[in-house]
Amino acid sequence: MKLSAEQLEWTVQGRRLLDNVSLEVEPREMFGLVGPNGSGKTTLLRLLAGLRKPRRGAVMVDDRAMSGMRRRDIARHVALVEQQADTTDRVTARQVVSLGRTPFLLPLRPWSSDDDAVVERALGDVDMRHLADRLWHTLSGGERQRIHIARALAQQPKILLLDEPTNHLDIRHQLSILQLVRQLPVTVVIALHDLNQAMNCDRIGVMDKGRLIDVGPPGQVLTSTRLRHTFGVHADLIEDPLDGSHIMRFRNVV
Template sequence: MRISAEKVSWSVAGTQVVREVGADIASGETVALLGPNGSGKSSLLRCLAGLRTPEAGTVRYDGESVRGWSARRTARHVAFVAQDPGADSDLRVSDVVGLGRTPFRDRWRGPDATDRAAVADALERVGLTALAGRPWKALSGGERQRAHIARALAQQPYALLLDEPTNHLDVKHRLELMELLAGSGRTVLIALHDLSLAARYCDRLLLLHHGRLIASGAPAAVLTAERLAEVFEVDAELTTDQLGHPAVAYRGPLGTLPPVPRSAL
């Protein structure tokens, strides 16, 4: 499913955090949404996931405007994974993943065979099958994150939108998750902080700065030393990893903090 934003703007408490963003994510593409803290990544992601109605501009799924869509209709197209959806819940892992079936379920009936199969398949994909019966409270941060991704997969959406899905994961699970998403065949949009991870696994990168989309394109085209200096205020060197993907090596932050005098140590 193609997701497009046309001049999308969104404000929080009178401050415009997303400014006239226009973007197109093609069907089946894996795209990373990059930008420093407060650049509007999460807000734009929520507008594109149909969780917020933009104050101006239009979000389209396969060319059709989603304005006025019901939550249920949106949920049958797009799954969203929030950044820290922690809950002090007694639900078991398989029940949480089963929540992903909500948009397809009839109010009068319990989960049927299709629902159970979707849950089992999703748990398998994120490697949590063994923890299916665990109470949610007993999971680690990384396990919860993977369970939420399983929940999104159980929703069997055309597109997956994820906000920082890797922040609690260790290196192995980080790589596994990115491979899972990139190989899912679905349209995937991920807000990420890890630039090298984005460059390694994503077809395209979108770079946000102060709510504006300032660059979009292949990783090597978007990630340049000048842009990283301007947007992220870091002194970085762009190299190429053994597989030919751009990789970022940081020398340090740019002129924000004065060096600590030796006498103070």
């Protein structure tokens, strides 16, 4: 499913957080969003998810304006994993994941064994079946993050939006979550701080001061000039002798 944005603007208290942002993400593409803190990545993801209405511009799902879609219909197509989402309710990890099935429940279509199977599969995908009956407040930050991802997977979305999903995760689960996301047969937009992780996306978009300033394959976009001007760092490209892949080693601009 294709996701596109046309000339999006978002303003808070006179401050423009997004300025004329347009992009098009192709079906099953993995599109990375990178940029300094405060560059607008989170705001853009929330507009793409339909949680906010842009001050100007439009979000399109397969050329259908999201503004004309019901919230339930949006949730059946688009899932968002935010950086921070918490609750004080006394709920288990499995109950949180089960919330992902809410858009599909109707008076004539109550909870079924099929929903149970979807939830169990989502828990397994993020390696959390063994903690499924633990209360939410007893989970670590990394465990909660994996449960949030499982809740999104339980929605069975065609478009998956993730806001820095590897935050709070140990390196093993960072790699496993990114591999899982990469293998899903869905359109993915993922905001990342780690530029080496962004190198594995099909394309990336660079955000800076609320604008989308560059889009393209990672190797063409993350040039030494871009890294210096936008991120304030120098980078050395290092080739892995085992598989020929490339990673970047960063140094501060003096």
